[in-house]
Amino acid sequence: MKKGGLPVDALERLASLLLRVDEKQKDVSFAEFHNLAGRFPYCGDSDFGALVLEREADLNGSGPTKTRMYREAMWRARWCATGATAGGEGYARMIDVERLMEKSKEAESGSGRD
Numbered sequence: 017m018k019k020g021g022l023p024v025d026a027l028e029r030l031a032s033l034l035l036r037v038d039e040k041q042k043d044v045s046f047a048e049f050h051n052l053a054g055r056f057p058y059c060g061d062s063d064f065g066a067l068v069l070e071r072e073a074d075l076n077g078s079g080p081t082k083t084r085m086y087r088e089a090m091w092r093a094r095w096c097a098t099g100a101t102a103g104g105e106g107y108a109r110m111i112d113v114e115r116l117m118e119k120s121k122e123a124e125s126g127s128g129r130d
Contacts, residue, residue: 027052027065031072035081042081046088058096061108066092070116073123083123090116 030049037045053065066089073085093112100106 022056024056027056027068028072031068031085032076034069034085035072035076042084046084050088050092053092061096061100061105062112063092063096066090066096066112066116070119073119077123083120086116086120086123090120 027049030045030052034042034045034049049069050065053063053068056064058064059067069085069089069092073082073089077085090113093109093116097106097109097113100109
């Protein structure tokens, strides 16, 4: 499947690999994810990369990597929200930020662990 002419499965595979990458390579791997995700258009009022990271963390994440995936997704969602051109649009985009902030807190406290 493609979103805006780009293969969605490549982004989903990269998100999945983030769960297994060696700790020394995490920063570089997340940077690669953000580079690819930045090429996708927004999906409604959401950043597509943020949605992919959140889904992967929800389904397969655990421990510190799950927390980081939520934080990285929250960063992407915030970036999306800053591009809003109207109040209602900004509010709609902030819903993702608030949800991801809550998930990040839960994962960090251990209540969101698998």
